[in-house]
Amino acid sequence: MTDVKKRRYHSPLRAEQAQASRAAVLRAAHELFVAQGYGSTTIEEVAERAGVSKPTVFTAVGNKATLLKVVRDVTMAGDDEPRTVTDREDVAAIAAAGDLDRAVALTARHITAVNARYHDVHEVIRGASGSDPAVAELWRTAEAERHVGAGHLLARLGAKPIPTRRRAQDQLWLLMAPDTYHRLVVCRGWSRPAYERWITGQIRALFA
Numbered sequence: 001m002t003d004v005k006k007r008r009y010h011s012p013l014r015a016e017q018a019q020a021s022r023a024a025v026l027r028a029a030h031e032l033f034v035a036q037g038y039g040s041t042t043i044e045e046v047a048e049r050a051g052v053s054k055p056t057v058f059t060a061v062g063n064k065a066t067l068l069k070v071v072r073d074v075t076m077a078g079d080d081e082p083r084t085v086t087d088r089e090d091v092a093a094i095a096a097a098g099d100l101d102r103a104v105a106l107t108a109r110h111i112t113a114v115n116a117r118y119h120d121v122h123e124v125i126r127g128a129s130g131s132d133p134a135v136a137e138l139w140r141t142a143e144a145e146r147h148v149g150a151g152h153l154l155a156r157l158g159a160k161p162i163p164t165r166r167r168a169q170d171q172l173w174l175l176m177a178p179d180t181y182h183r184l185v186v187c188r189g190w191s192r193p194a195y196e197r198w199i200t201g202q203i204r205a206l207f208a
Contacts, residue, residue: 022060024050026074029067034120038068038128038135065134072125072142075118095156100207103157108200110153115181116192122178147173157207168206175202 028049032041043064047054061067074080077088090110097103122142129139150172154165174180184190184198 018060021050021052021056023080025052025057025060025067026071026080029061030071030075030121033068033071033124038064038124039131043067065132065138068125068128068135069138072118072121072138075121076114078113078117091153091156094153095158097158100157101204104204104207105200107153107157107203108196111176111199112181112192112196115176115178116185119178119182119186123182126179146176150176171206172203175199 025046028046029041032045032049041064043054043057046067047057050057052060057067061070077083090106090113094103094106094110097106125135125139125142128135130136147169151169153176154169154172181195185192185195190198
């Protein structure tokens, strides 16, 4: 008896519809989390705002904790593409800058762009981390990943700071914090360019 291999069916239209549903779910979750907080947001509300069924929310993204994690990832990256941070043009440009001042300026621009997109989601995670174990774990992961990211950015700057590398990494980790952007721009009314100029000077001071 001859074995017949089943051919995997792929429908471009179905894939496009699935991607559109995922994007709608993530957009709805983002809006609701920021507007009313993580604890007050339900999957039913996300589904209603996204214009999909409740099961579609789970199949497109996942449960509520997963929704928040993916919203975080997509907001930080600026898209839902499966690319690593180092593959992204703005980060790759830092290593190719050619001189320290240019590299510092590009680093500050990158940090500013990420925090401008992400700071409100970061506040949601911070606010819910004290009452939800899954969000608390996400908060710890976010803080640890930013510290690793600070080390990667220092390496791409291509110069050796005067302080110890560990100290410089800790300082850049603090400078990169979305909390700082939120406090200066949202709470204190700084403009985005003013924040970018400030963080440029602070990063440059690491190499003074």
